[in-house]
Amino acid sequence: MVSVFRRPGFIISTIIVLFFLVLGYLGNINAISRMYVSNGTDLMYYIGIGLAMAIIMSYAGYVSFGQAVFVGIGSFSTGYVLVLMNRSNIISYLAKIGSGGRISNTMLAVYFTESLLLAITISVFIAVVVGYAVLRLRGAFFAISTIGLDYVVMYLVKYITKTRSPFGGEELLNPSMGLTDMTFYWMHFILFIITIYVAYFVKISKFGYGLAAIREDEDAAEIMGVNTFRYKIYAFALSGILASFWGIAEAFRKSYSIGYFKLDKSIIMLVENVVGGIGSFIGPIIGSIIYYLLEWSFLTTVGQWTLVILGATVVVVVAFFPEGIVGLLKKRFPRLRKWLE
Amino acid sequence: MRDVLVVENITKRFGGLTALSQVSFKVKEGERFGIIGPNGAGKTTLFNVINGVYRPDTGKVIFKDTDITHWPPHRRARYGMARTHQVVKPFSDLTVLENAMIGALFGPKHDSITEDEAREIASNVLEFIGLKEKADLPANVLNVQEKKRLELARALSSQPDLLLLDEVLAGLVPSEIDVMVGLLRKINEEKGITIVMIEHVMHAIMNLAERMIVLDFGRKIAEGTPSEIANNPEVIAAYLGNPELALKFVQKR
């Protein structure tokens, strides 16, 4: 069989990663290129959350409305590390930064790592404990129960931030660490590499085969030896960990916000998967790119009409291409099948 | 020869309905064992109890000398039990080859097998079953008869010790039945896999099975070799509800 490094999904992932690498190096030339850097950062975020959702939704066939809870947890973890811990060294940095300084890369790496560890811990804990109960439900019932999960955590976090925030409200503001858009770009880039390759290797691994079996027929999968319950919990947790990474990335860039827990975040992840096509690795990537381009172009061209047009687009896509873009391509061009892993 | 499967006093109720009542039998290693009985007799339910889909209300299932009554289905599969379904359950969006690979990846060799080996085993099984040329098609484009063979291919790919077959011949035309019967005999004789099969196609199962039991309303009403069964008055009485089958019985005698 072909080596992993020559498989279509790996090649496509690597092309995308190289694209972002080049964009990052070209980024700092002038004002226009810096605008593209900002777009690139957004795009990595959109693909990232799409792929995080893919593991539970596209691979395992479990639709979660509450997956934003993990994005929120990531965002909160960063808020916790940077703000709520009230660390004296951050506060002293603030003073230095006021005079044009920048937080050292070492400290940035420390805070970044701490956020990751905190987010992973909370995500795994929640995914396992709650997943143990709700992953017995199927279809819409599972989907709705995750809304419950999302909102319980969201309101608890809201309570914590409200009682502990130095700003007195529900939101937190990052200390200004003198970071530029390029720093945020590279932070996103690190998480992007992790997300895209984890998502790909899961897809082609034995675990991925097991999830595919669960998606297609859970009872048959169990009878054929797949430990369906355990796999579902693993998938839920892994999806959660990856989603939390993107909460972290965005929180470094824009500060923690309760908004990351909101249902519309989950729904974006969901739409990206459905538009791209369920069941593949490429699908969610294509779906995310298209979703981002649509939203971005609508925002710049039709302004206030964005939501109306976006909503109508979703209705039309679902009515006419229920199998998503990958499904459509597979049907129209069967010879492409091999490339649409 | 040792008993590979021992079913002891199995009772299974669904609400008020007793689907199985005190059913016991033993299957020897390497045997071809048949289960027959009218529709609704509880045959599929018995399979579901044997492979763990349902927990029995009373009784024990012993497989390869281990009491597996409380094991979940996936553990039984990994311990060497494979089955096919009366109503086929293919993984529709996956290719035929991938369907079979899943059998290999999660079967008894699940913790040592590599993806390449699984692919190899799966292709060999597809070749053996005669689905080789469909290997790269998605399972949902197969016709019913091919889907039945895919069920069998998936089960075989796991390289089981015991194969439970739920009406694999149903819906096949006579020529296909002959091919399939030959295949089953080959599986049993060449690969040494013990087969327990539920079947309505009388001449086939009478030919193939070495011993069999008869279920009626959830009770085991007879056990023996095909010719003993065919001469058992209680069995004939049970089948008299279905004149067509009764006729087949008489013809067989």
Place this chain on the structure above:
Amino acid sequence: MLELALTGGAITKGIIMGLIYGSVIGSVAIGLTIIWGVMKVVNLAHGHIVVFAAMMSAFLYLTYKGALLFTPPIAFIWIGLLGAAFGVFFYYTTLHPVIGHVDTMTLKYEMSSLMATFGFGIALYGIHYILPNYVHSYSVNPSIGYSIGAAGHTYIVFLGVVIMKSTVLMSVLGFLLTLVAYWLMNKTSMGLKIRAVAQDARALSLVGINPVKVKVMTAVLATALAMASGVLFLGYSTSVYPDIESTVSPLCFVIVVLGGLGSVLGTYFGGLFLGVMYWLTLELTGQQSIALAVAFAILLIAMVLKPDGVFSGIERKLSFRAKRG
């Protein structure tokens, strides 16, 4: 840390306010339970439809202040009727292309319908931001919405609890709406057909009833109820803005799960229960976020322990008694 104010007064207030709120939010959820129970469609546009009606009625009420036509008890009726027409539009643009001719809902159709209703929902939400004189004339920021100050500003004192009169009126209207929905679903031939579709769409076509027609009726009924219930916010809340959807929708899910899919009375009781739990927690802790966390914890627990609905038996018992009586 969290402090509990465990006093009799707090408990009385929690229960009374909870029942009032529950009656409103319970009736808001009925449109959702009907579509979910009958068509197996989780209507993600439901909250947006409710809020759309709330915004529209607030706009009209504030623009034509004093006009009888736009006071809640009257607007409630004609906006409901308008909702029936809107339901036809909703069905044919969004549901019909996906599930119009589907007899048994598989996971695939479930997901498609979810997406379609989601799309319809955000389009409807977006409309609030493009109608020029609609929201902007009453506030600077469209996301702030209307400050209604709850019609009338008059209070009553009951068992020591100060209650705004308009909220009582709204909870009564919510109860009436529930009775109407119950009557339509359980005592009319339309309701019979709708419930038959929930059982088996194909069998229905065998006896000569067109399932599509029944599905249209279901969407019409559910949308009419949703829009009528939206008007209740006009008298219940002190302000109405598009983003209340993000609380209303999830709460509706909790209520429907408590009430049992398709059960009108069960859903209403689910609303009362949730309202009381929410207000009790709020009164005892003084923390809205804790109260909402409790509400959603109830959803999680109910889904895991009793996915068929906690209050779904109520409807069966009541109709049984009605038959004997």
